[in-house]
Amino acid sequence: MSPAASRVGVVDSGICNLGSICHALQQAGGDVGVIASPSDMEQYSHVVLPGVGSFPAGMDALTARGLDAAIQQFAAKGGLLLGICLGMQLLFETGHEFETRKGLGLIPGQVRQLHAAGLALPHMGWNQLELKRPDALTAGLSDEPFLYFVHSFACEPANAADVVATCTHGESFCALVQRGNVRGLQAHPEKSQQCGRQILRAFLELAP
Secondary structure, three states, rough: OHHHHHEEEEEEEOOOOOOHHHHHHHHHHOOEEEEOOOOHHHHHOOOEOOOOOHHHHHHHHHHHHOOOHHHHHHHOOOOEEEEEEEHHHOOEEOOOOOOOEOOOOOOOEEEOOOOOOOOOOEEEEHHHHEEEEOOOOOOOOOOOOOEEEEEEEEEOOHHHHHHHEEEOOOOEEEEEEEEEEEEEOOOOHOOOOOHHHHHHHHHHHOOO
């Protein structure tokens, strides 16, 4: 499937600016729309869940619009889902930012504060991915891909086999995760120039 054939919906939780990621997906060849209500989800083969802010605020925003259940149903039916930054974190079972909260539960594991070992938090700026196993999203990347990060919390998958790539900021943390049709990227592809565009293009090329 070519990227142009992929209809991709971007989840609008009401607490993040969608402009940059929508533009990046359009540049990657996607036919992009916005998902603001559960019924909107039915139009798309590919869905991107972006997010900025805290884990509790992110879950509250999704729940308020009924989008939490809609995302879970989309994934359960085999829809292709990519969580970005906070959106990746919300894919997990539990988050521990300010309080312990349940996430979407699509990937076993938790989200906890990044142990930066005296380095600055948030982890902000360019850093290198360390590829751990093959995945469609990384197949076209260089051997030393760099992406742009902004985060203070890290995803900790329960199953090591779900980790596609890691990154190091004080500690090694999961930067790209994949479990079945669900994927998450801690970095911001829309800010990551050529590498970010390649990852989005590869996502759009996945066959539903």
